[in-house]
Amino acid sequence: MTADDQTALNCQNVTKSFRAGSRIVTAVKDLDVEVHVGKITGLIGPDGAGKTTLMRLAAGLLRADRGTVNVLGLDAAREALKVQASVGYMPQRFGLYEDLSVQENLDLYADLQGVPVSARKTRYDELMHMTGLAPFTKRLAGKLSGGMKQKLGLACTLVHPPRLLLLDEPTVGVDPVSRRELWAIVARFVKEEGTTVLLSTAYLDEAERCDEVIMLDEGQLIGQGPPSQFSDPLAGHTFKVRIPDRKNRDVQELLAGRPGVVDAVIQGDAVRLVLARDAEPSVETLLPDEKSATVDAVPPRFEDGFITTLRERRGDGMKPPERTAADSNGKTSDTDGTVIIVRDVKRRFGDFYAVKGISFDVTHGEVFGLLGANGAGKTTMFRMLCGLLPASDGKLQVAGIDVRKTAATARARIGYMSQKFSLYGTLSVADNLQFFGSAYGLSGRRRRDRIDWATDEFELKPVLDDTSGALPLGYKQRLALACALMHKPEIIFLDEPTSGVDPLARREFWHRINALASAGVTVLVTTHFMEEAEYCDRMAIMMAGEVLAFGTPQEIKQRARSEDNPEPTMEEAFIHLIETQEESPTPPRPNE
Template sequence: MDSHDSTAMHCQNVSKTFRTGNREVTALNDLTIDVQRGKITGLIGPDGAGKTTLMRLAAGLLHADSGSVTVLGLDAARDSLEVQASVGYMPQRFGLYEDLSVQENLDLYADLQGLPVHDRPDRYAELMRMTGLAPFTKRLAGKLSGGMRQKLGLACTLVRPPRLLLLDEPTVGVDPVSRRELWVIVDRFVKEEGTTVLLSTAYLDEAERCENVIMLDQGQLIGQGPPEQFSQPLTGRTFHLHSSDRNNRDLQARVTGRPGVLDAVIQGEAVRLVLSEDAPTTVEELLPGQQNITLEPVPPRFEDGFITMLRERRDPVTPGTDSTTDPPASHSEPPGKDGTVISVRDVQRRFGSFYAVKGVSFDVHRGEIFGLLGANGAGKTTMFRMLCGLLPASNGSLQVAGVDVRKTAAAARARIGYMSQKFSLYGTLSVDDNLQFFSSAYGLAGQRRRDRIDWATTEFELKPVLDNKSGDLPLGYKQRLALACALMHEPEIIFLDEPTSGVDPLARREFWQRINALAAANVTVLVTTHFMEEAEYCDRLAIMMAGEVLSLGTPREIKQHASSDETPDPSMPALSMEDAFIHLIETQTDEKIESGTP
């Protein structure tokens, strides 16, 4: 094979280590890979796998300790400036200037990339058409929604057409509608301009769209090839488990950890199982004595292969799967006769003339997992902050745990836990210092304080990193620490604002095992998420858009609502949650456009 003609990037025996405090961390270990020209290659792996390090090496921003990185026929270390002139790199936190407009950001990056002035009008017009940002060129970048910021970041990266485009998790924190739009843009550049793309992602359905996949774990290559190469070996080992009288969370909890069960996740109206080669394949053997349960074979998918490969490399029991510690104490007496612990009535929040939330009403019951879904900028985080007493409502009624939040926010905060969208603990403090601080802030003292810190350290497996600065932790550990701190005072209600954004699939599974255990212990959970498969774990959902509730009900009811609009023929397959979400958002958008509503 002529590597010059067919290979855009080649790594040969590449190793890279970093020093963190007193520890030496191996980010990449003797890695050899190829990225083919003119194709989209997915870069997949759990937190700390080495994906971002590989991206930075390819962009000429880091030098390998050993081995070589060749990009477009150039040595990425020796010819780094020439490489950077031919490569577009969009890191996880792309550097938009929030106090500059969309147009000013484009101009700045055109200057930085040396795009001739006479080439700019046509290029800008094409980028604005592709991203849908043409009506917003005068808007400040800081005033854009999350999805629009990502599209602007991609446009700035593509101001000068790159031969190789490096995208480091470009869709993290982006709603499903914007995620699809970003993929359309990337696909166009590959097909129309022949751009080569190396894209890392936490969404395994996106990896399945790539022509090739590179899978890393702990800095090592564990697989490379087309997505079907990872799924085909599981043919005959993937199933849907259905129950007519149990909810899927209970069914998942019963089957998780059973002999031969490698993975069990909720998927639509069933629990999806991946079994080992020698596992039993009948309900009677998997769940002895259980009635009204059926097992149906289904084709394997890329995610099944990814999880199986990681499980086989590690201890078969995922951290947290078989926890023997007690969950937080349940609270037996509901504050209301009907068990309602959160009541929202006609709530509004204005910022000047702009309504972030307008006329929202819903109830949440004790022990319920209630999901708030919506496009970026829908008002979910604003709603959360009002419920937590962190932001006053402009109008309406908010009752949390029997407390009027608008009058006595401090009393409500004492009974709730809050895990914010962004890591909000003290990054310069150690893990232990954060646990000590938050236990004190919640008023814990003496033996109870020591017991709760011991509980958090054990339950969330934080002992190996107790002395590490929390800001230097991998994302999965940051998530564990943030949740541990939020649960330190045993709250009866926990608010989780996009808690799994950017977290790898293994860590997401661990997280939801913990959340399911909390709900089983009668703790009420409110959660926002952009992972539509996580919405299936919720008892009920509210889908928001532009500060209003579009749809409210169980996952099944919301899918049926959207399905009846889009596919009225009952013989047609039911929509997935992502399809239902996109349909509801796009339908409402079209209605607003037709009516002239802003």
């Protein structure tokens, strides 16, 4: 095998720029990378690092301004059509036709990819078996859950067996069970068909499974190699910190910003700490006022290396966002007790129940999580609580207001950040802030003050005149949260707020949520990042419109504890609960 035969993708001195309003943005700059045949290579980096641009260059959909992109021995600029015939590309928003059935989508993509009719049945059977979609070939794609749509998108990409498979964040927005299934499909193609895979991901545990990773930042290559290349240098610099009777998120805030602290993130029953190479890992140095604290060494992981590499490159340590008193309305609500009451709530769509008699309470200043597989009913529950969707039956009370009777009054007391970017994409950032300030009843000096606060607090000044729909995902998230907080709500609903957001932006986001909770704001959140669930005081895990489990993170994980796995992670506990329920004779998940 020659050197060319061993390389599926080779980029040499590649630069690609775009115009964004009046600015020129260089998406990739002087990039030299290789993707090796028969391997799974992870592509990682913060928002705006150039990952999608590199994918599109490799797929022959963009032409580099400078440099060469060689794909499977073909020049991607001069032989783009040949490249596209040899490569499978699944973008972040894969183009399923939702008004067509699963089978009709497969047929359409087989036609587009020139798959002979005689070869289709065998290929379809294999793909449907592998993805678990065989019982659903007649179902409309639009009626599938998020995880099933992703699996169908992958199947359509693989109808014609590609030599190089490009997957741009294929697991964003899917639950841990579906995420594991997607990985099993990809691994099987690599093993059985020799497919080469370049996969971008915001999940760093996924990157750790790859044979190699390519790390980008601001369009430039930061490093390439096996995941251990990034984690091994941190041996002796990673720890777990515990303080008895203190919430982990409070411990995290105590550590953030301390000299020598590179990263502090909640992990299980402790706070995972990464220290600079010259920092002293002692309680006296880190937490001098917390005599009961413990600091224990743990092995480094890839995520530690990723965060350290980026922060060393940028020359800063862990700096939580500065916060002002304007983060909240300063109220402690009418009571420091229960602020959300849900009793036997149901939501029916025709004969189908998306929510089946759910009950729970949320107390003042609590961070409460709703977790579940795709299609479990989480978003439906959120929309009912926000007064955006009427309940079919049951009691819904938010901030002392009956949502079923006076939804508009309740909405004035809450903030809502939806699963998908729901601001006005054709308006500028400044115009969105103006609009949402007015929509929440703010005017005059009060509105100007809140817009100034949002601009400073969320560091939006550099992008105020940019069209919001064209912002990087991290900025979109900041803007969406800023708009949701314009009127100083007592309760905020966050529906998968960090889906697809890079790890640095997720950390920044959760520092803000911690501050809101500390200021007395009640937070309800859904997430597919199981480590984020550790930030919750309590949570409910849903499936098929019902609650499978309810309690603190530790109580939930206790249900999955066994001799073989005495310390399960939240993701392992989640998968255990879902799979245990699926083995029992219960109705299937909604839409599946």
